[in-house]
Structure formats: C-alpha cells, structure tokens
Amino acid sequence: MAKVKMDRTVAVNTVIKPLWRFFLACLALCLMMVGCTASSTAPESSDTSSGSVDRVEVVYFHRARRCSGCLYAEDRIRYTVETYFGDELASGEVTFEVLDVEDEENATIVKKYGAFSSSLFINTIRDGIDHIEEVREIWYFLGNDEAFVEAVKSKIEKSLNETD
Numbered sequence: 001m002a003k004v005k006m007d008r009t010v011a012v013n014t015v016i017k018p019l020w021r022f023f024l025a026c027l028a029l030c031l032m033m034v035g036c037t038a039s040s041t042a043p044e045s046s047d048t049s050s051g052s053v054d055r056v057e058v059v060y061f062h063r064a065r066r067c068s069g070c071l072y073a074e075d076r077i078r079y080t081v082e083t084y085f086g087d088e089l090a091s092g093e094v095t096f097e098v099l100d101v102e103d104e105e106n107a108t109i110v111k112k113y114g115a116f117s118s119s120l121f122i123n124t125i126r127d128g129i130d131h132i133e134e135v136r137e138i139w140y141f142l143g144n145d146e147a148f149v150e151a152v153k154s155k156i157e158k159s160l161n162e163t164d
Contacts, residue, residue, distance in 0.1 A: 056088075056159045057123040058096045058152075061115040064103075069142050070118040074098055076145065077120060077138075080152040094156065120152070124159040133159075 060077050062070050081089065081096045088094035099106045101115050113121050113132060120135040135155050141148035 052126065053093075053160060053162055054125045054128065055092065056094045056156060057121075057125065058094060058156060059109070059113060059115075059121045059123065060096075060098045060119075061101045061110065061113070061121070062098070062118045064100055066118075069139075072142055073118065073120070073138060073148075076148045077152055080149045081156070084153050085156060088160065093160070122155050122159050124162055126162070131162075 058077065058081055060074055062074065078096070078098070081094065085094045089096065097109075099109060099115075101110050101117065110116070112130075113123075115121065120138055122133050122135055124131040124133070133155075135152065138148060138151050141151055
C-alpha cells in the first residue's frame, strides 16, 4: 500500500505539477497578448479628399504596464522614423508621438484615435482632414527587425506620397 501511495506522489510531482505550471504560463501569455495586441475601434476616415498631404502623424500608444513586445515595437518604430524620415521630422512634415493610453492627460488624443492598448496609428492629414489608419501588421513581425522596420517605413512612405 505504501508503494502505491509513493508512486502517486511521484506522478503528481513529476507530471502533474509541471503541466499545471505550463498551463498557467500559457494562460498568462495569452492574456498578455490580448492586452497588447487587441485591435482598437479607430474611426474610419474617408478618402474623398484630393489635396496634397499636409502632415503625417505617427502615433504609438501603449499601456502603463508594458511587455517586451510593446517595448520592442516602440524602439523599432522610433528607429524607423528617426532613421528614414529625419528630414521630414525636422520640417514637421512627419511627427512622432508615444503616448500612454491610461494617462488622463492623453484622453483627448486617445479618443480621437480610438486607442485602448498598444497600437500604432498613422494619420495622413490632407487639406486639414484626418485620415487615420491603424497599422496592425507590425505585430506579426515582432523580433524580425528587417520586416518590422520595412512594414512601418512603407506605411509612412505611402502616406507621404498620397495625393488621391
């Protein structure tokens, strides 16, 4: 009888406890990913304007508690904007902001963009009218510097060249 009880204890300690820890780790990771990459309800903009681009706003939102993916995204977005659009930044043709969605001081701009978690938006302003687009595909490229930078760079270039 003692041997059977000991075998169960060994089974619990060697099999069940590690599986339980693994399950909890997976659950925590899933919850974190939902909080970091959930899509927002950004207002759709119309593309009926035919004027030239006044300015392109690159806005990265994050929450107060940040995961490594969110920090990576901010770093790569900042790198892309400063490396490839330095002249446009200096002239004001491109602007770049990083904002905490939970900070009350940012409430107006958070509402304007419809942000509620970590997200990148590019606002192409033509004839004084906002054309806001969320760039969701960056999350597929976390950890792949070249693809991530190219995704951000191409979106900004497209916005700068839009004249409809």
